[in-house]
């Protein structure tokens with residue numbers, strides 16, 4: 001038996017009839033871009049999150065850079081973000097010419113709120129919160145800092161669809177919540193997709209203008225925009241998936257509960273759970289000083305894993321120009337060396353879960369060379 005880190009086909013077959021029916025409906029409709037599937041999805045996704053408005057865009061990265069663009073954050077401005085994030089979070093900032101200011105994470109893999117204030121300068125314009133791996137970041141202190149320094153708040157919810165802090169959904173704390181519907185995400189399309197949510201009518205209008213070449217009225221362009229629209233077929237298929245979101249989230253949670261109860265080892269540690277936050281388990285991440293050996297060992301037993309992420313953005317070649325060096329963010333760099341995500345997906349069988357648990361519990365460093 002081969003167990004892969006993710007199985008997107010399982011998510012399809014779970015609701016195959018509904019997906020196929022919707023795909024055919026859109027194909028036969030003759031309308032493929034910015035139509036009723038997109039506007040219905042926008043309404044339904046806004047309702048799901050508790051936000052007033054939603055605008056579909058082409059992908060999660062576009063949601064992020066368009067968010068900073070419509071907030072007017074660019075050259076000369078600084079945006080605070082955790083150092084241990086997916087590089088797209090950082091690109092959302094730098095595409096606009098703004099400068100990312102990195103902050104070390106806490107033991108929950110989210111930004112360490114106690115280290116934010118020391119990074120605030122005259123140029124700081126916003127904080128980007130990443131609800132990494134699917135666990136909501138505690139927002140009290142962050143909201144307080146944003147209020148005190150008059151900062152904008154953007155949330156990267158690409159991994160946190162449905163995760164809440166104190167009963168409020170991620171993406172609704174700040175000015176704009178940014179989502180990705182890349183197929184592997186908790187709410188996944190069958191190709192690229194993304195969206196922003198907001199309570200601000202002007203922001204949603206501006207995003208809708210930017211996503212469509214900067215035009216509100218056809219062939220009259222107010223700003224230099226982008227072509228970043230959610231396709232009708234993706235929106236239709238996302239509506240199907242969204243209608244099952246509660247069940248899908250619960251299923252992942254059940255897998256996580258089993259992992260948390262049954263995984264026991266002195267050689268790795270389990271994810272830590274935050275009080276007041278929910279975790280939607282986009283990834284189930286282990287921390288191990290023996291990480292690379294553990295990956296090899298699992299590989300030999302046909303169990304696949306992924307590292308999220310092996311190179312922190314400040315050490316990435318793309319960001320050499322920011323001038324950071326090894327050692328600048330020791331906690332982040334330690335995570336990059338020590339974390340590993342184990343198989344976790346909708347449709348994972350009990351047998352697959354048990355195989356993963358047993359293999360992990362039998363791991364002893366140095367014994368499997």
Ligand SMILES: *Cc1c(COP(=O)(O)O)cnc(C)c1O
Pocket residue numbers: 059060061062085086088089130156158159180181182192193194
């Ligand atoms: C996936 C992801 C993105 C980017 O989304 P795309 O749709 O792939 O562009 C941004 N931030 C985080 C944290 C992600 O996981």
